[in-house]
Amino acid sequence: MNGPDFVRLIQAIHTAMEAAQTELNALDSELGDGDHGGALATAFADAAEKAAALTNPTPSTVLAVTAQSLLNRMGGASGALYGTLFLRMSASCKDRTELTLADWQAALQAGLEGVQARGKAAPGDKTLVDALAPAVAAVSTSDTLGGAFAAAAAAAQAGADQTAEMVAKFGRAKFVGERARGHVDAGARSMAVLFAALHRYQEDEDGKT
Amino acid sequence: MNGPDFVRLIQAIHTAMEAAQTELNALDSELGDGDHGGALATAFADAAEKAAALTNPTPSTVLAVTAQSLLNRMGGASGALYGTLFLRMSASCKDRTELTLADWQAALQAGLEGVQARGKAAPGDKTLVDALAPAVAAVSTSDTLGGAFAAAAAAAQAGADQTAEMVAKFGRAKFVGERARGHVDAGARSMAVLFAALHRYQEDEDGKT
Amino acid sequence: MSVRKKKLLNQRSMILREMLQGLVSAYPDVVRLTDDGLIVRAQPKAPGKVGLVIGNGSGHEPAMIGFVGSGLFDVNVPGEIFTAPGPDRIVAGIKAADRGTGVLLCVSHHAGDLMNAEMALELCQMESGINVEMVVLYDDISSAPKGSEPERRGTAGLFFVWKMLGAYAETGASLTECKRLAEHIRDNTRTLALALTSAASPVTDEVMFELPDDEMEIGMGVHGEVGIGRHKLLSADATIDLMLPRLLEDLPFNAGDEVLVLLNNSGSMTLMELYILHRRVAQRLTEAGVHRYKSWIGPYATTQEMAGFALSLCRIDDHMKQLWDAPCNGAFLKGV
Amino acid sequence: MSVRKKKLLNQRSMILREMLQGLVSAYPDVVRLTDDGLIVRAQPKAPGKVGLVIGNGSGHEPAMIGFVGSGLFDVNVPGEIFTAPGPDRIVAGIKAADRGTGVLLCVSHHAGDLMNAEMALELCQMESGINVEMVVLYDDISSAPKGSEPERRGTAGLFFVWKMLGAYAETGASLTECKRLAEHIRDNTRTLALALTSAASPVTDEVMFELPDDEMEIGMGVHGEVGIGRHKLLSADATIDLMLPRLLEDLPFNAGDEVLVLLNNSGSMTLMELYILHRRVAQRLTEAGVHRYKSWIGPYATTQEMAGFALSLCRIDDHMKQLWDAPCNGAFLKGV
Numbered sequence A, B: 001m002n003g004p005d006f007v008r009l010i011q012a013i014h015t016a017m018e019a020a021q022t023e024l025n026a027l028d029s030e031l032g033d034g035d036h037g038g039a040l041a042t043a044f045a046d047a048a049e050k051a052a053a054l055t056n057p058t059p060s061t062v063l064a065v066t067a068q069s070l071l072n073r074m075g076g077a078s079g080a081l082y083g084t085l086f087l088r089m090s091a092s093c094k095d096r097t098e099l100t101l102a103d104w105q106a107a108l109q110a111g112l113e114g115v116q117a118r119g120k121a122a123p124g125d126k127t128l129v130d131a132l133a134p135a136v137a138a139v140s141t142s143d144t145l146g147g148a149f150a151a152a153a154a155a156a157q158a159g160a161d162q163t164a165e166m167v168a169k170f171g172r173a174k175f176v177g178e179r180a181r182g183h184v185d186a187g188a189r190s191m192a193v194l195f196a197a198l199h200r201y202q203e204d205e206d207g208k209t
Numbered sequence C, D: 001m002s003v004r005k006k007k008l009l010n011q012r013s014m015i016l017r018e019m020l021q022g023l024v025s026a027y028p029d030v031v032r033l034t035d036d037g038l039i040v041r042a043q044p045k046a047p048g049k050v051g052l053v054i055g056n057g058s059g060h061e062p063a064m065i066g067f068v069g070s071g072l073f074d075v076n077v078p079g080e081i082f083t084a085p086g087p088d089r090i091v092a093g094i095k096a097a098d099r100g101t102g103v104l105l106c107v108s109h110h111a112g113d114l115m116n117a118e119m120a121l122e123l124c125q126m127e128s129g130i131n132v133e134m135v136v137l138y139d140d141i142s143s144a145p146k147g148s149e150p151e152r153r154g155t156a157g158l159f160f161v162w163k164m165l166g167a168y169a170e171t172g173a174s175l176t177e178c179k180r181l182a183e184h185i186r187d188n189t190r191t192l193a194l195a196l197t198s199a200a201s202p203v204t205d206e207v208m209f210e211l212p213d214d215e216m217e218i219g220m221g222v223h224g225e226v227g228i229g230r231h232k233l234l235s236a237d238a239t240i241d242l243m244l245p246r247l248l249e250d251l252p253f254n255a256g257d258e259v260l261v262l263l264n265n266s267g268s269m270t271l272m273e274l275y276i277l278h279r280r281v282a283q284r285l286t287e288a289g290v291h292r293y294k295s296w297i298g299p300y301a302t303t304q305e306m307a308g309f310a311l312s313l314c315r316i317d318d319h320m321k322q323l324w325d326a327p328c329n330g331a332f333l334k335g336v
């Protein structure tokens, strides 16, 4: 995947976040303040615009401008976490013009580590880490991008679903205690949306060739 | 009517105001702020207590302590008006130990003039003047206290009833404009309660003798 | 839109007394509560200066208990909730404010306040040797038409009088001069209010009026007196565009005039909304060529938890600017 | 008890920008709005003095935009409603606050604020030559048990830091000294809040939580985070009797200690209620032998139109008293 591919990928994620906006807001309303979908949609709209405006996009620069949009247009804890994910991925592929599956694995691993260092949440804490961590692990279960992303998307969604069983230890949901059970975490679900978009993007690409 | 009679009269008015409290509050709620009954009941309770505590009550001193209670415990426009009524009556019979019908006529006339000078309302303005003015006039239609107070009570009530047809030019009700029609003015009704109490007091006295 | 009747209070009959006790417990260096329930300055004004008194129904806090102090009022006579205090207490207030050269009794124009003030004045003239003058203050353009200004109600815009008159009396101005300044400020002040929601009396729990969710009332009085009309809920900018021209043409305020601006919170407006409203006020005044000297935004005279605001303008000259910028120290108003 | 969603606003997406424009239109002599959306002092602090910055989600006005000025913060970085600003804007704020001797970045402890501040700090350390330190502030005893103080949330009691730290930096104290004072004030401050009603986000119109008409919630956070429990609605005195002992025993505040008291209005409490509450606070502190130096009562950090309050105590010494009494001039805080 080269720079222009990444520009289209960010556009695809933006489209997916727009579509999921209402659902994500509703999930966030249950345990948080109901703005997660709106915040992601706005930030990815900005990212898509900024990425499209890059004159010589590389994977790393597209990921970096996306990180900037997430950090500064989204704000809050989730902006910092989403931003960190993209920032670390960008740093991990700084000198690459094209990303291989191995590069993807390394980038996602770096991103996950950054998110956990920043947010301190471990799997089981009912956060976006519960979708991100299994997705990152699943990328290594295949040797094609298509297979890897399919596995990651499935793992992210399964991880998100499992958050319904958990009590939150981070984020606003932390303060609702036991009442959190039965509700899927908004950030975990948005991670699943992100990986689903990645998977669909790759399917389309594979379909073309 | 001598000083101790006046002490009992104020007690009788207090009892009547207590009984009418809810009704007067409800009337005041329609066009004002719903406190007219409560304010009168509190003020006359205070007046009855102060009057009972006088060592050598005269009509004038009983009326004066009542005025003080009305002015300072009731407050507001209606406290000033009720207080002025009693203050002027007190001044008009300053040297009397006993009030004749002629004294009553003079006292009430002085009271009415004081109320109108203070509040600027004329009959027809939908205020307590619409009950007070006809009551004062009616006192001259008989030559016994019993007859005079019966006529006054009837005239006050008739005057209060007529306020339902009026639009207010004074008090809080002024600001509701045409919407005031159909509602009896709280202050006019409380004046009718006062004259009814006076009438009943005199009936009881006449019954005793 | 239901109104908050849920309040943190003790016995309803004790509201006034406990509120005053609470005030002086918080600001003992600024105000004292006398045995007869007056709020007076902790450090009385220097002898020989004119005393300033105002009486009013309570329930509008910080007005007026929060504006007693140096450079402000000497005495406030607080009545029960929404009820003017009686004449004897006003007389007591006048006596407490006298520093030997007379007292100016300020009256916020409402029927009850005026009647009781007049009676207090009569009592003073009969009884005491105090030199008392009375000034009746009004500012609300919605309560009577142009030409009938003295019939208008006294509302949030009286704040301009409190502040500048307080500073003036502190300079040693005479009673006549103080009265003349109060009238001058009044005659250059205009106010228009707006309510989004009603409020409840804390004593009766009665809601003052009903207002549908998609409407606002223009010209609402400080006790919920109805205004000049209801209007569909507008945006912040459109609301100012509706209100400000009425204020400007009433005085009128003309291009080249210099003004103070007050955006008074009636109770539960957010500062966020008030700042957004002020943005438009500033834009519109600039377009009209009216210069703003200073703006004040906050809850100065409230109607319990009513959501609404009053916009008030006062045309000033250099002398008034000096008075505006003079120091003061009340429980609710410090520095400037 | 329905919540007021009816607000006077223009476009929802413009709330932050228009609010900031409105603020600076009202107080041009106190604050300026930079092109990148920072609120900075109109007259920058003298060179060589430590700069003070704080970033925060908006919607809590006057916090923090109202506390930028002399003797207070140098820069505020306002985020969107209830959303911490991103790291780039915080870095811009740090740069704007630097007067050559370093900057103290204050963080009100919430996950988003902390993460973004940490990122900003990393960026500063990588990129700029500015000497930056960070201090994380917390005070709310309901959000984590004693012994886990650093997990507690930052709420209204941070006000004590803003005021005294602002005065300290103005004296020319070093960055290390400033940081140490901020920690010292924090470690001597305890806050407990209570809500009678919920509030709505002005952006989403979502009500934060539901609270029955006859209940109150103790320990409510400034974004509607649930507290430590619901309670049947009590009288004002009983409410203080429930809350104050928890505060006292948490630090603990002991007989002989001297304290500042803050009764912070969360939005639409009446001053009447707050004064009545303060009366009881004063009584109880006196009984406990704890001396009150000064009390402050008002809306310093709000959650939109929420009806509720926070009670906050800060134990002080003579140095802190001096700082407390030092002059300041912010849009919402003048004199003292």
Ligand SMILES: Nc1ncnc2c1ncn2[C@@H]1O[C@H](COP(=O)(O)OP(=O)(O)O)[C@@H](O)[C@H]1O
Pocket: A028, A032, A033, A034, A035, A036, A039, A076, A077, A078, A079, A081, A118, A119, A120, A121, A126, A127, A128, A129, A170, A171, A172, A185, A186, A187, A188, D083, D111, D112
């Ligand atoms: N410390 C953390 N680590 C990982 N994820 C977190 C953490 N705190 C919050 N989150 C995620 O952020 C999501 C909420 O995001 P969002 O609604 O955008 O932020 P906010 O709570 O500031 O409104 C939560 O659902 C959770 O997945």
Ligand SMILES: Nc1ncnc2c1ncn2[C@@H]1O[C@H](COP(=O)(O)OP(=O)(O)O)[C@@H](O)[C@H]1O
Pocket: B028, B032, B033, B034, B035, B036, B039, B076, B077, B078, B079, B081, B118, B119, B120, B121, B126, B127, B128, B129, B170, B171, B172, B185, B186, B187, B188, C083, C111, C112
């Ligand atoms: N100027 C006036 N002249 C005569 N009566 C008046 C005047 N103003 C008000 N009132 C009377 O006062 C009554 C209201 O009294 P009350 O409810 O006790 O006072 P408030 O309106 O201050 O609450 C009105 O119903 C009216 O009869």
Ligand SMILES: [Mg+2]
Pocket: A028, A032, A033, A034, A035, A036
């Ligand atoms: Mg959220």
Ligand SMILES: [Mg+2]
Pocket: B028, B032, B033, B034, B035, B036
């Ligand atoms: Mg009434």
Ligand SMILES: [Mg+2]
Pocket: B033, B035, B076, C082, C083
């Ligand atoms: Mg009344």
Ligand SMILES: [Mg+2]
Pocket: A033, A035, A076, D082, D083
């Ligand atoms: Mg949020």
